[in-house]
Amino acid sequence: xxxxxKKILRLLKTARGQMDGIIRMVExxxxxxxxxxxxxxxxxxxxxxxxxxxxxxxxxxxQEAASEEERSRKIDEFVTTLGHILK
Numbered sequence: 199x200x201x202x203x204k205k206i207l208r209l210l211k212t213a214r215g216q217m218d219g220i221i222r223m224v225e226x227x228x229x230x231x232x233x234x235x236x237x238x239x240x241x242x243x244x245x246x247x248x249x250x251x252x253x254x255x256x257x258x259x260x261q262e263a264a265s266e267e268e269r270s271r272k273i274d275e276f277v278t279t280l281g282h283i284l285k
Contacts, residue, residue, distance in 0.1 A: 201254035209247040216240040248283070252276065 199206075220236045255276060263269035 199251065199254070200258035201251045206247050206250055209243050209250070213240050213243045213247070216243065252279070 216236060217240060220233060220240065223233050223236065255272075260269060260272045260276065263272055
């Protein structure tokens with residue numbers, strides 16, 4: 199992985215902490231909107247981490263592909279991944 203590992207780990211650990219808090223909120227039968235807001239905040243953090251990883255993939259893995267065939271394959275993988283994200 200060519201993304202900034204420390205940054206990605208920080209984002210993922212933050213999201214994990216938020217998920218632990220959301221689980222507690224559900225267990226405590228907290229207000230639905232409060233839970234939903236925390237879920238959306240967690241999704242935003244995960245989206246930021248994914249954006250960093252995909253950006254690094256384009257800037258490094260695709261750009262530095264050894265051949266046109268390899269580059270094309272990596273671009274196809276990227277497009278497929280985006281298709282899954284955008285569903």
